[in-house]
Amino acid sequence: MTTSASSDVLDTARRAKAAAAELAPQPSGVRDAALLAIADALRARTGEILTANAADVARARDNGTGEAMIDRLTLTAERVAAIAADVAHVVTLPDPVGEVLRGSTLANGLEIRQIRVPLGVVGIIYEARPNVTVDAAALCLKSGNAVLLRGSGSAYASNTALVGVVRDAIGTAGLPADAVQLVPGESRDSVKELMRARGLVDVLIPRGGASLIRTVVEESTVPVIETGTGNCHVYVDEHADLDMALRVLVNAKASRVSVCNSAETVLVHAAVAGAFLPRALSALAGAGVTVHGDAAWQAAGDAVLPATDEDWAAEYLSLDIAAAVVPDLDAAVAHIRRWSSGHTEAIVTRDQAAARRFVAQVDAAAVMVNASTRFTDGAEFGFGAEIGISTQKLHARGPMGLPELTSTKYVVTGDGHIR
Template sequence: MTTLSPYDSMSPVDQAAYRAKGAAATLAPLPRAAKDDALLAIADALEVRAGEIVEANAQDVAKAREAGIGEGMIDRLTLTPERVRAIASDVRDVAALPDPVGEVVRGSTLPNGIDLRQVRVPLGVVGIIYEGRPNVTVDAAALCLKAGNAVLLRGSSSAYRSNTALVRVLRDAVGGAGLPADAVQLVPGEGRESVHELMRARGLVDVLIPRGGASLINTVVRESAVPVIETGTGNCHVYVDADADLDTAVEILVNSKAQRVGVCNAAETLLVHQDIAPVFLPRALDALADAGVTVHADERVMAYAKDSRATVVEATTEDWETEYLSHDIAAAVVDSLDRAVEHIRLWTSGHTEAIVTSSQQAARRFTQLVDSTTVAVNASTRFTDGGQFGFGAEIGISTQKLHARGPMGLPELTSTKYIVTGDGHVRR
């Protein structure tokens, strides 16, 4: 008797997911060496074919400039030979990381003699819906492969040529290393319907991870029939406490805001304790001006802006909730640490908040009261990153509290199952 496959009656998106499901079954039991060989082949191929990738990316960048897209987003979109080499290096770093699959999370011998183990297993088929940043194409593929997952990649139309070139390179390398090329696929279609089909592919896709702006993330969370791991926007805060060292505070502020503005861990709001504001704000405003940052200020900050070089505009309510992804920052003076925490609780996206202080008591209270994925003490918000944390290239930064929270590395791309081993045991 021949078993009929539903494949031919499926849409192109479901067909891709069906092939990914088969590839995931092949990947799941593979030893680490087989996956690492594929990752190293990917890294080599990226470097060898960098010209092909950069050429395709240049077409996307030119189209984006014609559309009037801001420089922060252009920066996220752009690939250079140096950036491609850095992406290849990140893939090699992932290959060097421990394989989470098969790791025993916990285990014991039960009183009845049964051996019980909870072990890490791949999630299966992971769909990634993302915007603008073609490096995510490679990061996601590398992490998913290392964790034994097949991946369906749906980037934005603004990076379509870049992503097409990258996935072509990835599939060639994966197939050449003896793994199923369908472990890495670009979701067919550029229109929104392909995104909606991916979100409806429950049973074929095990989990979706959206990466991008609030609109994209909220749409996927609300409309997806497939389970979603929510990665949130980055309305990150830097709070300068009354006991802060001025030089340290200025350096952390400028780095958090201006080191790279178009990323989710860039600071978007500055809060300053009233006691330090008279000496700190004049320096801070000038330093932000030197970095090309426009300050959206409350009345109390405006009072210190008269003699500064800064471009300062009056803040509106919307500024406190805005993820600018540009050379802009909101700024306010607060009466106390607790007022700073209240402000953060009201407006934060739950990503990263930083305190600059020499007071251990203030640092402890801030870290206890602030409920975000990452709380930094005397350190830039820019450190909230899988690579900086030593996880390798991250799949995203989850701002939810189920399954995963914060930078998502390899362990967060696995689930678990229980292995129950007996010796003829039956339950009575």
């Protein structure tokens, strides 16, 4: 990276740190007013945003980008309206800043309280999805954090337009505009500089494919909250309601394939395979899904492709699904333990004992019982727009809402106490 470009990234981080110090003590009402201003500005300037996005989409198509990534990149008037609605919804959520997690008065009279405080400066490194730009800004502002946004070059025009709208809105609402900034530069060098801005950036959150996440986790000197890929499974138990299982499977796989909570593998208990596989193949074919299956699935349908280890490991993000028949629940759990990315796993069963065993034995950020994997989402969980879905176990796990964007500090109050 050139000295000038490196200086640009660090200058941006310094401004964010100063803005974070100014933002943190602002009352909740001021931050909420800024969020409402953002929502209004998004609606008012939708045309400007869509023009910028259209340029990004056209460039992506010219570059031969796959349809799954183009879907993530594309904004429509309806999607912008939904983003604005999400921002307005964040206003209605409880402000975590200042919440007392625990407190006590010691025998010597000292009062001790542990309270939630903003993390400070949050860096978001993400791919393609411009909605993340506004979601991240809204959640960070609500929780008193400044945010540095480093989206992919493919969405640079969209992100520039969105950040411009957000900065104008919060500036008129009385918050420092530098609380929301786009990291300068479109090359990977600017990402590396952001990852090394320890002391200026308090935490990084990568959102995207496995390669991006691995790079940030392995190379960053700034603390990282890892958001993992979604190799999600649906297990159809021997005691499943097969009509329910069919609805859950088709929704989990085909309702939106380009997202991390879509199902990538279906496992079916051998006891119900004879009845379920023909129906599943018909329903999946009707949804345009290609099945990559084991011998049992191949025997059930001529169009089934043979599955390999690459299929069991795949996060397709496309109209493809891996499929296997398993002898029992233990085998399903073993398969999931071997191949799961730890995002979301689902069981369909009417047997509560089987459901309890599955929940206890499967290690994932979210486990669904008789529900689609597509529910692993901050908005669906009632958190508002999420900052990401963490698949690690420290400092957060699962959909990350407002509380996950805070740390804590202890406030100790005495009356001239000495030790």
